[in-house]
Amino acid sequence: MDQTEHTHVTPPPYSLSIVEVVQNPGLGATLIWSATSGHYTEVAAAFPLHLAFLVLPMVLHFKTRSIISDTYKSSGLAKFAFKFKGHEDDLLAIHTRALLLRTLTLDSLSAAFASNLLSLDYTNASVLPTRVRGRPPQTQNIESMLDAATKLGHWFARLPLRQITSMLRVEL
Amino acid sequence: MYFQILKLVLWPRKGGEPRVVPFERNVVNVISGGSKTGKSAVIPIIDYCLGSEHCAIPVGKIRQACNWFGVVVDTSDGEILFARREPGDVRRQGDFFVLQDTTISVPHTIADKSHSREEVKELLNRLSGLSNLRFEADPDVGYKARVGFRDLMAFVFQPQNIVANPDVLFFKADTTEHRERLKTILPYVLGAVTPRTLAARQELVQVQRQLKRLSADLRSIESTADRWAADGRSWLQQAIELGLARESRIPDSWPEILHQLRAIANVTHPSVAPTVRGAESTIRRIASLREEVRRLSSEATDHRQRLAEIHQLTESSNQFGGALELQRERLALSTWLRDRFEEQDTPFERRAADSALIERLCSALGSIELQVRTQPMVRNTLDKEEIERKAALGAALERLAGAKKELAVYERSTAEAKAAGDRLAFAERFLGKLEQAISQYDDADHTQPLRNEIAALSAREVALRYEIDDQSIRRKLDQALDEIERLTGRLVPDLDGEWKTSPVRLNIQELSVEVDREGRKHFLWEIGSGANWLAYHIAITVALQQFFARKPHHEVPGLLVYDQPSQVYFPKRASETDDDNSDDGGVDWRDEDIEAVRAVFALLGRVVTDAKAPLQVIVLDHADGEVWGDLPGVQLCDRWRDGEKLVPVAWLEED
Numbered sequence: 001m002d003q004t005e006h007t008h009v010t011p012p013p014y015s016l017s018i019v020e021v022v023q024n025p026g027l028g029a030t031l032i033w034s035a036t037s038g039h040y041t042e043v044a045a046a047f048p049l050h051l052a053f054l055v056l057p058m059v060l061h062f063k064t065r066s067i068i069s070d071t072y073k074s075s076g077l078a079k080f081a082f083k084f085k086g087h088e089d090d091l092l093a094i095h096t097r098a099l100l101l102r103t104l105t106l107d108s109l110s111a112a113f114a115s116n117l118l119s120l121d122y123t124n125a126s127v128l129p130t131r132v133r134g135r136p137p138q139t140q141n142i143e144s145m146l147d148a149a150t151k152l153g154h155w156f157a158r159l160p161l162r163q164i165t166s167m168l169r170v171e172l
Numbered sequence: 173m174y175f176q177i178l179k180l181v182l183w184p185r186k187g188g189e190p191r192v193v194p195f196e197r198n199v200v201n202v203i204s205g206g207s208k209t210g211k212s213a214v215i216p217i218i219d220y221c222l223g224s225e226h227c228a229i230p231v232g233k234i235r236q237a238c239n240w241f242g243v244v245v246d247t248s249d250g251e252i253l254f255a256r257r258e259p260g261d262v263r264r265q266g267d268f269f270v271l272q273d274t275t276i277s278v279p280h281t282i283a284d285k286s287h288s289r290e291e292v293k294e295l296l297n298r299l300s301g302l303s304n305l306r307f308e309a310d311p312d313v314g315y316k317a318r319v320g321f322r323d324l325m326a327f328v329f330q331p332q333n334i335v336a337n338p339d340v341l342f343f344k345a346d347t348t349e350h351r352e353r354l355k356t357i358l359p360y361v362l363g364a365v366t367p368r369t370l371a372a373r374q375e376l377v378q379v380q381r382q383l384k385r386l387s388a389d390l391r392s393i394e395s396t397a398d399r400w401a402a403d404g405r406s407w408l409q410q411a412i413e414l415g416l417a418r419e420s421r422i423p424d425s426w427p428e429i430l431h432q433l434r435a436i437a438n439v440t441h442p443s444v445a446p447t448v449r450g451a452e453s454t455i456r457r458i459a460s461l462r463e464e465v466r467r468l469s470s471e472a473t474d475h476r477q478r479l480a481e482i483h484q485l486t487e488s489s490n491q492f493g494g495a496l497e498l499q500r501e502r503l504a505l506s507t508w509l510r511d512r513f514e515e516q517d518t519p520f521e522r523r524a525a526d527s528a529l530i531e532r533l534c535s536a537l538g539s540i541e542l543q544v545r546t547q548p549m550v551r552n553t554l555d556k557e558e559i560e561r562k563a564a565l566g567a568a569l570e571r572l573a574g575a576k577k578e579l580a581v582y583e584r585s586t587a588e589a590k591a592a593g594d595r596l597a598f599a600e601r602f603l604g605k606l607e608q609a610i611s612q613y614d615d616a617d618h619t620q621p622l623r624n625e626i627a628a629l630s631a632r633e634v635a636l637r638y639e640i641d642d643q644s645i646r647r648k649l650d651q652a653l654d655e656i657e658r659l660t661g662r663l664v665p666d667l668d669g670e671w672k673t674s675p676v677r678l679n680i681q682e683l684s685v686e687v688d689r690e691g692r693k694h695f696l697w698e699i700g701s702g703a704n705w706l707a708y709h710i711a712i713t714v715a716l717q718q719f720f721a722r723k724p725h726h727e728v729p730g731l732l733v734y735d736q737p738s739q740v741y742f743p744k745r746a747s748e749t750d751d752d753n754s755d756d757g758g759v760d761w762r763d764e765d766i767e768a769v770r771a772v773f774a775l776l777g778r779v780v781t782d783a784k785a786p787l788q789v790i791v792l793d794h795a796d797g798e799v800w801g802d803l804p805g806v807q808l809c810d811r812w813r814d815g816e817k818l819v820p821v822a823w824l825e826e827d
Contacts (some may be wrong), residue, residue, distance in 0.1 A: 049533075050505060050540060078270070082291045086304075089478050089557045096481065098503055106512075122529045125536035158286070162250055162544050163272035169552065171502045172541045 027142070028108025030135070031059050031149040033117045037132040038153025046126035050172055051156050051164065053105045057097035059149045063090065068148040077155040081167045088169075095170045173300050174248045175729035176788040180217060181242035181255070181278055182234075184823045190242075191820055192278055193810050197246065200776045200789040201809040204796050210234060210818025211792040215331045215735055217241045220256055223268075223292045223322060227259045235259075237823040240269070240282045247299050251276040254292065257285065268292045274543055296321035300727045303367035304556045305374055307356055319357045324728045326354055327361070327716055332735040336706040338697040345683050358680050361728060362656075362719070364648035367555050372639040374559050379636060383629050390622050400613065402578035404429035407606055409454050409582070411436050414599040430610070437607045454582065461579040468572040475565035482558050498552060502545075506538035652719070653678055659715035660685075666775050668768035669707035678712060685712055702740030703768060710737065710772055714779050721785035730787040737772050738795045741765035761799070769799050777805030 035055045036047040058064050071080045084091035109127070112118040118127045135146060156164055165172060180193040195201045205211050216228035221243045229235055235258055242255035252272045259265035267285035270292060287295075297304070300321045308316035329343040344350040359365040401424065408429060411417040417436050423429055488499045513530045657677045665672040675688040679695070685708050686693045696708055713732055720726040741761070761769075773791070780787050781804055790809075793800075800806050815821060 048540070049537065050503070053503060053505060076286055078287045078291045078295075082288075082294055085294060086560070087557055088552055089482055089554055089561070092485070092498070092552060092554075093478075093481070095500060095503070099501060102503070102505075102508060106509075120533070122533040123536055125533055125540060160271070160273040161540065162274055163270075165544055166249055166272055169498070171498075171500060172505070172544050 025104065025107035025111040027145075028056055028104055029112035029115065029117055031055055031145055032105070032108055032127075033112055033129055034135070034146045034149035035059075035153035035156070036118060036127055036129040038150035039157040040129055040132050040153075042154045042157035045157070046121055046124060046128045047153070047156075048161055049120075049125045049127055050161065052109060052127060053098055053102060054094065054164075054168065054170060055149055055152060056101045056105050056108065057094050058152060059145050060101070061093075061097060064094065065145065065148045068151055069144060071151075073151050073154055076158060077164065077167055080155065092169050094168055098170060173725065173727055173729045174246070174786050175299070175731055176246045176786065177218065177243055177731065177790065178246050178251065178276075179242075179244040179278065180214065181244065181253075182217075182238045182819065183240040183242070183255075183282055184820075185237055185239040185258075186823065187281070188823075190278060190280070191818070191823075193818070195788070195790060195809055196807060198780055198783070198786055198788060200773065200780055200791060200803075200806040202773075202800060202806060203790070203792045203810045203812065204794070204808060205792070205810075205812030205817070206794065209812035209816070211812065212332050212735055213818060214790070214792050215329050215733055218243050218733065219325060219329065221254045222325070223254075223289055223296060224325075225264065227265065229258075233824055234819050237819050242269075242278075242282075244276050244278065249299055250274050252295075253278070255282050257282075264289075266290075270295065293320060293322060298552065300324065300729070301553065301725060302727050303360075303370055304553045305367065305370035305559070307360075307365075307370065308373070316356055319360050319727075323353055323357050324361070326350075327713065327720075327728050328731050328733060330709060330713060330732070330734045330737075332739065335709055335734055335737050336702050336740045337709075338699070338705045339684075341684050341696065341709065341712065351683055354683055355680060359645060359649050362649060362652035363723060364645050364652060367553070369640050369645070371555050371559060372636045374556075375562075376633065376636040376640065378559075378563055379629055379633050383626065383633065386622060386626050386629065390626065401426045401429055402574055403581050403609070404433060406457075406578060406581040407433055407609070408436075409457060410602060411606070413454050414602055416599060416603065430613070433606060433610060437603060437610055454586065458579065458582050458586070461575055461582065464575045465572065465579055468568055468575060472565060472568040472572055475561050475568060479558070479561050479565060482554050482561065485554065486558075502541075504541065506534045506541055509537065510534045649680070653680075655722075656712075656715050656719050659718050660711045663711040663714055663775060664707060667707035667710060667771055668703045669711075670701065670704055676708060676711065678716075706737055706740050706772070710734075710775065714776070717787060718779070718784070721783060721787070726785070730783070730785055731789075732776075732787070733790045733792075735792045736794065737791065738769040738793050738799070741769055742794065766799050769795050770803070773800035773806050774803050777803045779805075781805040 032052050032055050035052070039045070039047045058068065067080060067083050071083065081091060109118070109120075112127075113120060116130055118129055120127055137143075138146065159167075164170075176197045177195050178197070179195065182191040184190065193203070203211060203214065213229050213234050216224075216230070220227050220229055221241055229241070239258050240255050241258065242253055244251060244253045250272055251274065252270065253276050255269040255271075257265050257267040266289035268287040268289065268291070269282045269285055270287045271279070297318075297320050302319050302321065304318055306316060306318050326342040326344060331343065334340055334343055334346075340346045342354060345354055360370075404426060405422050408417065408422050411433075417432070423432065485498055485500070489497055509530070513527065513534075657675055660676045660678075664674075664676060671687060671689055677686045677688070679686050682695060684696045686695055687699060687708070696705060699705070717728075717730065717732060720728045721730065773795075776789050776791070780789055796811075796813075797808065810816075812818060
């Protein structure tokens with residue numbers, strides 16, 4: 001077999017290794033903030049804390065992120081979920097990853113609180129972005145993660161929590 | 173399947189409050205109305221909102237006055253509003269707005285679409301828990317595609333033109349395509365064909381394909397090449413490196429490789445000098461093989477992990493019809509955070525000096541979780557995914573084995589080359605080994621592993637054939653039909669049919685019922701009288717629902733909608749659809765007709781009251797309270813008379 005015959009998808013350049021991602025609450029904080037800012041742009045409301053725990057499992061996973069990137073913002077979460085038709089085990093894996101990444105999400109959230117990117121509303125279990133603009137330029141790969149997170153925020157804003165968890169097969 | 177209609181909603185084109193018709197769960201809901209009040213639009217509206225291909229809502233006032241139609245449905249996954257845009261001049265309008273929540277409050281207006289028709293169908297398919305496998309693996313046979321929620325509407329609706337029709341028993345079974353679909357899916361709906369049968373059918377196709385391929389391999393030595401060719405290519409590569417052969421393109425097919433190797437082995441080489449370029453090309457090949465092995469291993473690991481996850485879900489989850497009620501660890505942030513806080517492991521205490529704040533947060537999280545959890549776990553069918561993952565894993569492993577084998581040969585020989593030191597001696601040894609290998613190849617029956625593989629696949633084929641054995645499917649189907657016959661037999665005596673004790677059997681081939689009278693079987697269309705036709709329609713649709721209710725979480729919605737069952741008892745003048753002009757409830761009923769229609773309502777009321785699984789019935793009828801009043805399980809949900817109609821009159825007035 002010749003090398004040129006490979007048809008697999010190679011990971012994009014500058015991809016962060018798993019270790020880098022896991023140890024990088026800074027990136028996690030920025031991603032969760034992106035989602036909250038997308039959400040805020042759509043409905044000017046606080047972001048449910050439960051949903052913050054779905055951002056990293058969806059955005060850090062290359063295959064899932066690609067599907068987010070390939071879906072128009074205007075199409076919404078239903079269209080995104082529909083794209084898993086025939087390989088719904090990939091959709092069910094979001095929940096599995098959400099469990100695995102709980103700690104990273106928590107560390108990311110604390111980084112975001114500490115740096116004043118996000119503020120926490122204890123009474124309503126939600127977070128608010130302290131600003132919605134002004135992200136510094138990033139490498140292309142991180143840029144695509146931030147875009148995906150922002151888009152997720154927009155999608156989440158259009159639906160009740162109950163519908164989001166049902167669509168993404170996530171159990172709170 | 174728990175699926176009950178809570179509201180029918182119409183949004184006016186010219187703005188204002190939507191019109192909401194409410195329904196009760198687990199009772200017979202009667203909408204009683206005069207002619208031309210919109211009764212016959214109800215089934216088409218519900219069907220349209222549940223994803224029908226075409227809009228059958230009558231063209232005219234209703235469609236002129238409304239721009240969206242909707243139904244709020246109570247399901248095991250919470251309440252869902254399915255709203256769909258009025259199609260206007262478009263033949264196929266696919267704009268849906270879907271809202272899902274623990275309880276739904278009807279939005280004042282619908283801003284825009286959120287779902288396509290395909291997405292709605294997928295959502296409904298998932299709710300029903302139908303297997304996502306096709307009936308036949310051949311995708312060209314349309315009516316053999318997977319059973320979908322849409323197909324199940326045949327067991328739910330009995331519109332005015334069907335409810336007492338001698339020729340057509342089921343909704344939409346008046347077109348060839350739907351008839352074929354129904355014949356295909358009935359064995360599944362009746363439990364004779366199971367998701368497991370479908371999975372076995374799919375796997376059988378794959379196994380047969382593989383068998384065909386391997387048998388062809390066996391017949392032609394050309395194709396056993398894969399394994400030998402891998403060895404042969406590395407032999408050639410080394411020969412080039414040792415200067416035993418001129419560098420040229422290494423052929424792909426085994427016979428050519430063998431031909432070249434024989435040529436090398438049969439020539440005496442006065443000077444054996446390895447060339448640098450040859451060595452380089454070996455190194456390159458090794459590097460690319462290693463990369464390929466790494467990639468294929470990770471691909472295989474990925475598939476394996478997913479399969480393990482699917483199996484784990486399958487084993488740990490409850491079966492819900494054909495679907496799984498997933499049993500997974502919940503995200504449970506409220507308890508998780510609390511535990512971490514107690515272990516002093518949360519970052520929040522830096523911001524919150526006291527634990528009161530954390531407690532407040534956890535209880536807020538907890539109450540949100542409780543709200544969302546009022547419903548059971550999510551459900552999914554993963555039949556198709558499992559089969560496709562298995563196939564992908566098999567393919568990856570096969571390619572991996574080939575690449576590993578070739579790599580091993582290269583790595584062995586380069587290690588040997590290093591150890592040998594003396595290039596010349598190595599080259600001679602190489603030639604010696606090459607000759608030995610060629611003669612080994614000539615002697616060996618290298619088809620043995622292939623034969624073993626074919627034997628294993630053939631055994632699997634036999635096992636699968638046994639699982640999808642037509643005879644056992646037929647047997648199960650007969651048992652189901654016997655059971656339905658028994659259930660029908662308990663219903664018919666209470667209705668106004670002529671032959672109260674004659675056995676009635678569903679005939680799947682004809683999609684009709686056969687009535688056995690004094691040893692002779694008569695199809696529905698051979699029996700006279702509208703009263704008989706109505707009795708058999710009611711009895712068979714109810715008996716089917718009772719049959720479905722016996723299986724926990726059956727896929728068919730526990731819902732029946734009848735439009736104008738009393739029409740066969742009307743004086744002729746009033747029985748002509750909704751087009752006559754009298755807006756009256758004042759049809760002159762004869763006593764025996766009232767009794768006959770009342771018997772239908774009484775039976776339906778009894779059925780919902782005694783149902784083993786939740787069942788909702790909606791009846792749209794001319795008949796008023798005098799006919800169906802004071803019956804247990806039967807209640808009025810709306811009355812469309814004296815100017816009251818489905819569409820408020822004000823919507824139709826010119827501004």
